[in-house]
Amino acid sequence: VVSTGTEILQGLYADTNAQFIAEQLTSLGIQVVGIYAAPDDRAVLESTFRHVASTCNLVICSGGLGPTEDDINRDVFAAIWKTELHRDERALEMMRTRFLTRARGPMPESNEVQALVPTESTVLYNQWGTAPGFYLPARDGMPALVALPGPPKEMRPMFLESAKPLLENLAGGETISITRTVHTYGQPESYVNECCRNLFRADPRVALTILAKTYGVDLRIHASGPSNAAAQQLVRQYEEDIRSRLSPDEVYGADEQMLHDAVAELLIANRLTVAAAESCTGGLVSKLLTDVPGSSAYIKQGYVVYANEAKISVLGVCAETIDQHGAVSEQTAAEMAAGVRELAGSDFGIGVTGIAGPTGGTPDKPVGLTYIAIADKHRTRVQRSQFLGDREMNRIWAAQTALYLLRRRLLRWNASAAESE
Amino acid sequence: VVSTGTEILQGLYADTNAQFIAEQLTSLGIQVVGIYAAPDDRAVLESTFRHVASTCNLVICSGGLGPTEDDINRDVFAAIWKTELHRDERALEMMRTRFLTRARGPMPESNEVQALVPTESTVLYNQWGTAPGFYLPARDGMPALVALPGPPKEMRPMFLESAKPLLENLAGGETISITRTVHTYGQPESYVNECCRNLFRADPRVALTILAKTYGVDLRIHASGPSNAAAQQLVRQYEEDIRSRLSPDEVYGADEQMLHDAVAELLIANRLTVAAAESCTGGLVSKLLTDVPGSSAYIKQGYVVYANEAKISVLGVCAETIDQHGAVSEQTAAEMAAGVRELAGSDFGIGVTGIAGPTGGTPDKPVGLTYIAIADKHRTRVQRSQFLGDREMNRIWAAQTALYLLRRRLLRWNASAAESE
Numbered sequence: 001v002v003s004t005g006t007e008i009l010q011g012l013y014a015d016t017n018a019q020f021i022a023e024q025l026t027s028l029g030i031q032v033v034g035i036y037a038a039p040d041d042r043a044v045l046e047s048t049f050r051h052v053a054s055t056c057n058l059v060i061c062s063g064g065l066g067p068t069e070d071d072i073n074r075d076v077f078a079a080i081w082k083t084e085l086h087r088d089e090r091a092l093e094m095m096r097t098r099f100l101t102r103a104r105g106p107m108p109e110s111n112e113v114q115a116l117v118p119t120e121s122t123v124l125y126n127q128w129g130t131a132p133g134f135y136l137p138a139r140d141g142m143p144a145l146v147a148l149p150g151p152p153k154e155m156r157p158m159f160l161e162s163a164k165p166l167l168e169n170l171a172g173g174e175t176i177s178i179t180r181t182v183h184t185y186g187q188p189e190s191y192v193n194e195c196c197r198n199l200f201r202a203d204p205r206v207a208l209t210i211l212a213k214t215y216g217v218d219l220r221i222h223a224s225g226p227s228n229a230a231a232q233q234l235v236r237q238y239e240e241d242i243r244s245r246l247s248p249d250e251v252y253g254a255d256e257q258m259l260h261d262a263v264a265e266l267l268i269a270n271r272l273t274v275a276a277a278e279s280c281t282g283g284l285v286s287k288l289l290t291d292v293p294g295s296s297a298y299i300k301q302g303y304v305v306y307a308n309e310a311k312i313s314v315l316g317v318c319a320e321t322i323d324q325h326g327a328v329s330e331q332t333a334a335e336m337a338a339g340v341r342e343l344a345g346s347d348f349g350i351g352v353t354g355i356a357g358p359t360g361g362t363p364d365k366p367v368g369l370t371y372i373a374i375a376d377k378h379r380t381r382v383q384r385s386q387f388l389g390d391r392e393m394n395r396i397w398a399a400q401t402a403l404y405l406l407r408r409r410l411l412r413w414n415a416s417a418a419e420s421e
Numbered sequence: 422v423v424s425t426g427t428e429i430l431q432g433l434y435a436d437t438n439a440q441f442i443a444e445q446l447t448s449l450g451i452q453v454v455g456i457y458a459a460p461d462d463r464a465v466l467e468s469t470f471r472h473v474a475s476t477c478n479l480v481i482c483s484g485g486l487g488p489t490e491d492d493i494n495r496d497v498f499a500a501i502w503k504t505e506l507h508r509d510e511r512a513l514e515m516m517r518t519r520f521l522t523r524a525r526g527p528m529p530e531s532n533e534v535q536a537l538v539p540t541e542s543t544v545l546y547n548q549w550g551t552a553p554g555f556y557l558p559a560r561d562g563m564p565a566l567v568a569l570p571g572p573p574k575e576m577r578p579m580f581l582e583s584a585k586p587l588l589e590n591l592a593g594g595e596t597i598s599i600t601r602t603v604h605t606y607g608q609p610e611s612y613v614n615e616c617c618r619n620l621f622r623a624d625p626r627v628a629l630t631i632l633a634k635t636y637g638v639d640l641r642i643h644a645s646g647p648s649n650a651a652a653q654q655l656v657r658q659y660e661e662d663i664r665s666r667l668s669p670d671e672v673y674g675a676d677e678q679m680l681h682d683a684v685a686e687l688l689i690a691n692r693l694t695v696a697a698a699e700s701c702t703g704g705l706v707s708k709l710l711t712d713v714p715g716s717s718a719y720i721k722q723g724y725v726v727y728a729n730e731a732k733i734s735v736l737g738v739c740a741e742t743i744d745q746h747g748a749v750s751e752q753t754a755a756e757m758a759a760g761v762r763e764l765a766g767s768d769f770g771i772g773v774t775g776i777a778g779p780t781g782g783t784p785d786k787p788v789g790l791t792y793i794a795i796a797d798k799h800r801t802r803v804q805r806s807q808f809l810g811d812r813e814m815n816r817i818w819a820a821q822t823a824l825y826l827l828r829r830r831l832l833r834w835n836a837s838a839a840e841s842e
Contacts, residue, residue, distance in 0.1 A: 026431045283725070295727070
């Protein structure tokens, strides 16, 4: 797996493309024997590819296919793999159309170089950006080569949709590995670690890893078996075991399913709607709730009430409440949640008020203090949280906690709805 | 820079050790010509180090110094660098003490292997974990070698406290490198590239890199000089040159200053306020505007009007406008911006309405079509954009474009305010 780009060598970012590709190859049963990053320098690239070609029978390279001076990979591939480049007309047409439909006028001539691919290759067309990739089969003692553009937003879907099916045929491997990541929220890493302690080395076929992320604590299950079914079975077994050790409130999803997806699913299944009134999160809760396609089913509107006047005039929070208890208080959060619920005519109202920082804290109400209220037709409940991050993290945790509390309420919704009838 | 550990090759995490080391070396004026990750496999490690040794005069390796079967790096180093290993008594003593004070009882015998280092090396003692590292000077055509343990909590402080001072001497401390990133928005990568074409290889002391990011196109200036002042001078000169080739609308900031920071600065300097009415962005514009500490000076409230009813009832958009032109139209965007400006009593109103996708597109109004309006007391102007990303990217670009258009208006504010009086 080779990533090219001088900025990686300067340490300007971690090589996440290599991680993604290595994970995908491992899951296909293809053993990754080396990961390389090389600068946009012709001599170094040539020496790197010569060495890489001698160590394996498949090379996956990302980056270096742009239209600029820096992007010299296609020439280097041609030299090392001893092949000619030719212009792929379909790729050129796709690029031109892309430029025109983006209404930025015709494509500059400098971009035409991006349509050059090795003559013997299968072109991997790019629907997510301009440069096409390609697959050059192994020949003359040279390994097969897959070349993909560097931007992750292009590389990832192109790998999954075009390269992966080709590699699946190539692999035909004996051992299949599968990775699944279980997401939790609401408990610290040490608690999750303790719950799963004797699982970490229980089975040599399974590697279980705990990871503290900004959005919660993840447990990654990496299982290997002689077949896809066997590996899947191991993963399922571990996931069930993990879920039995934590509460359903805490385990909200796996893999692509984030907390806002889990909340959306419950809202849609129960035909319920929600609206948020946000102070310190400034729109982040509504943004997360509308990240999900089809979110118009459960969210119609939302309010950012950053100033006290806005809390009063827009949401109908009592001026006396703010005077007596402060804008960051249990009482204000409760009135915000109840107020937005009424204003929006939604089933649930969310109220978030806190001190994100870096300034605005006092000994009584330090930076990170946040009140989050969830209102429904029966009751309004408020949770007090003390976050210990910077402004950005405090805002993310406040929004995640709001979603966590709403999900907890939704998990009990059927029971409580039945109860009150 | 070499990282060892099979888990990296399986894609279980991105190689952040390599990033850290590459960034540090770059700042010391040491050019990184390759980054490698290799599994805990003797044959692969030997072949990797043989190749690496032929490409450079300094190798920094992290990982593979643990007490387990997997950790074979010290044997591989001895074989490739043709040196003997001997037991460092001070390192052994430190390890034993660590075990005792951590109340795990005496150190297992298996850990003793960790005290083995090459005879000719300088030991880098480890106060943050068990395994010591070492520095082996260059000799017999072999490059210098720095070996460090893999856990970032040990590697990072050991690099900074022990390895870095040695490398500063090695580098001669003659060359200082400085990096500055200039941010642009509103033009594609190819345009920015064209504007700066003859800058890319103009001066061997400066590496200029162009990077397409989700939030815009960056130009990274990496300049080296004999002193901090000399490097700073080069960076300043390049930044001025870049700014003269693009418009002030397009170059909004550098390094930590993002588009919302630039907008915040102009709003605060002119004592102006803003409010956003967001449909497809669902709160993201308000979220970005409140990312900035002190944002309460210029933003008091904001509205998410996801449903048509909300656009009408909350903002006062005419039902006929939506009927005749659609919710995603120039007219609706304009009424949203004017409506939110009036409702919030702010100087500026932002209206954003578009089709984020993946569904909801029609031949006439495809996914990604977005209208963004900026209203002030004089006028309301609307821009039509056709974004071609997925839901997430279309929403990010819509929010960034709203901030870009607001900044453009703010840059002309003084002139236009004077004009109208």
